Amino acid sequence: MTLRDIFEAVSGQPTLLFLLLTAVPSGAFLVNLWSGETADQIWKWRYVYSVLVYLACIPGIFAITLDIYLFLFERQSVWEMNLALQALPVFTMAITLILIRRKIPFNYIPGSGNISNFLILVAALMSLLWIVDRTRIFAIAYVPFTYVVVGFVALLLIIRFAWKRII
Incomplete structure (x- = not known):
């Protein structure tokens, strides 16, 4: 089974996909109602x-990464975009984060920094792969692979440091 087969199977059940993806912002809305108004009451719901x-x-994040890959590397047209798989997860993510942000700052939510770090890592990796794909540089060198790995890790650290300085 390939990833394309999974996407076709999920696309065959758009109602189920819509229900699963809208359950998360609906859950955020309900938790916002149930968590109360005082800081102590909201603090108890931070793991939820x-x-x-x-x-x-x-x-x-998976849908954003898939969109970037399909548009930059595969050169998929916007007109062929599968809205259920490529746009709806991004929309539900945005709505959920907006609903949660209204109630509690992300600094107080455990693990929210890990997601932003992961997003930075994915963006840096996709950018690096796009640059390598577009420059079409083919080099045969006697550079040890460890130097390449160290250079990549250094590039990721520089991007992460720059991102934290910007934000």
């Missing part, structure tokens, strides 16, 4: 918010 953030961000 953490689960909701992860449930929203994992499919959303």
Whole structure:
């Protein structure tokens, strides 16, 4: 079974996909109602918010990465975009994060920094792969592979440091 087969199977059940993806922002809305108004009441729900953030961000980040790959590397047309698989997860991620942000700052949610670090890593990796794909540089060198790995890790650290300085 390939990833294309999985996407075709999921696309065959758009109602189920829609229900699963809208359950997360609906859950965030309900938790916002139930968590109360005082800081102590909201603080007790921070792990539930953490689960909701992860449930929203994992499919959303995957969909963003898939969109970038399809548009930059595969040169897919916007007109051929599968809205259920490529746009709906990003939309539900945005709605969920907006709902949660209204109630509690992301600094207080456990593990929310890990998601932003993961997003930076994915963006840096996709950018590096796109640059390598577009420059068409083919080099045969006697450079040990460890130097290449060290250079890549250094590039990721520089990008992460720059991202944290920007934000």
